[in-house]
């Protein structure tokens with residue numbers, strides 16, 4: 310096929326066949342990524358992510374160092390993360406990138422993807438967090454970078470839906486640390502691979518075919534960690550903590566005659582207990598006590614030790630795993646930021662920034678939970694931002710020029726944002742009910758149905774169940790309110806966090822010594838979406 314144009318939008322007819330033939334022709338001719346075509350606002354440049362990066366860079370230079378922001382959007386699997394990487398790659402190319410800092414910036418993505426991405430039904434490498442990357446420029450050269458991360462999907466650490474996986478890092482470690490399988494208790498006393506409950510869709514049969522690839526990924530990860538200045542001792546503590554999390558998932562409990570949780574003593578659970586003591590560096594008999602009973606807290610409601618039900622013990626166990634993982638993730642990001650930071654005072658005045666926002670795309674699965682609700686709400690925010698800029702501002706422009714005959718209509722999603730984030734909206738109700746000890750997921754959904762049924766964006770279930778449907782800009786999505794309260798509370802028993810604070814694993818004790826991180830308040834969903842809104 311002869312390529313008459315590089316811009317599909319200029320073709321008179323456009324269908325799937327034409328698009329695929331066009332892409333194949335470009336691929337065969339090897340003209341997909343050519344940096345030099347997209348420089349100095351080249352008029353001949355094709356519509357391309359490189360051309361966009363070039364445009365941002367030129368605006369920054371020509372606009373007296375005016376900072377720029379690029380928002381990348383699209384549904385899950387659309388190519389946002391890949392585009393972000395190409396965008397940054399081209400910016401570095403434009404700065405004639407060859408400094409150590411620039412090479413470090415290029416290593417950030419594989420590192421973050423190992424810890425923050427996972428295989429989902431829609432994408433083998435789906436981002437399970439949102440990120441905003443700011444590159445700082447001084448005299449048109451990159452002098453530093455900063456990453457902000459949002460709303461890591463921590464529930465994935467303890468459970469994955471059918472056909473999905475846990476965060477990539479766990480599989481890289483299983484392959485990469487195989488030669489040290491005894492140290493990490495990856496095999497039992499007969500030398501058989503241990504099965505980890507937190508990798509619920511993982512089978513060692515399929516792992517055999519993937520192993521080589523996973524080892525390569527592990528090696529790349531080590532390179533990236535070394536390059537971004539993670540010390541060897543830090544890497545050892547980090548990996549110990551991560552494998553420790555997998556062993557936490559193998560702690561099992563049962564309900565005794567009185568309805569209280571007791572630890573199941575077995576060969577497997579004892580092996581994991583020993584591994585936890587070694588890897589997470591905590592006293593495991595104190596851990597079992599902390600998972601099966603709460604002690605009174607100063608000013609708290611309880612005066613006596615309260616034994617946990619089986620459900621409460623399992624929740625406490627999973628909360629431990631989720632909190633350790635999410636704090637490790639924050640720790641990694643802050644460590645990266647330290648390496649990539651620069652002395653602001655030295656360069657005061659002439660600094661400008663290009664920011665790139667890449668969040669997880671809109672999701673619509675067969676079963677959608679609290680995580681999908683937060684992700685889709687964040688995407689509604691981005692849609693609102695687009696509407697405002699593309700339609701509203703365009704409309705104002707027309708009116709300014711007295712062109713009133715062109716009717717511009719668009720679906721304004723502001724009422725939907727109000728439904729969620731208004732002062733008596735869904736998120737406020739959720740937070741309010743989280744404070745009531747007797748509230749249940751069912752009473753929460755009943756409350757939603759009572760309050761919001763009249764809102765055209767909210768459709769209650771016809772059955773008396775936990776489902777409700779939201780009329781999103783991208784279509785209707787039915788959510789199940791299962792575990793909404795628990796996930797929004799996101800609390801860690803005090804005794805467990807005390808144990809972690811005193812851990813002999815240096816990273817664990819560090820990340821639990823600084824009190825609760827700001828994101829771990831019960832207002833999780835509300836806060837995160839608000840922060841994102843401010844960024845836009």
Ligand SMILES: Nc1ncnc2c1ncn2[C@@H]1O[C@H](COP(=O)(O)OP(=O)(O)OP(=O)(O)O)[C@@H](O)[C@H]1O
Pocket residue numbers: 383384385386387388389390391392431432433434435436437668669670671
């Ligand atoms: N420019 C590209 N070149 C080649 N493959 C691509 C490109 N963009 C996307 N892909 C393919 O599509 C997959 C999904 O892309 P990507 O992870 O960037 O999607 P996303 O929009 O960030 O999704 P999510 O919201 O789930 O994170 C990639 O793993 C890759 O296989």
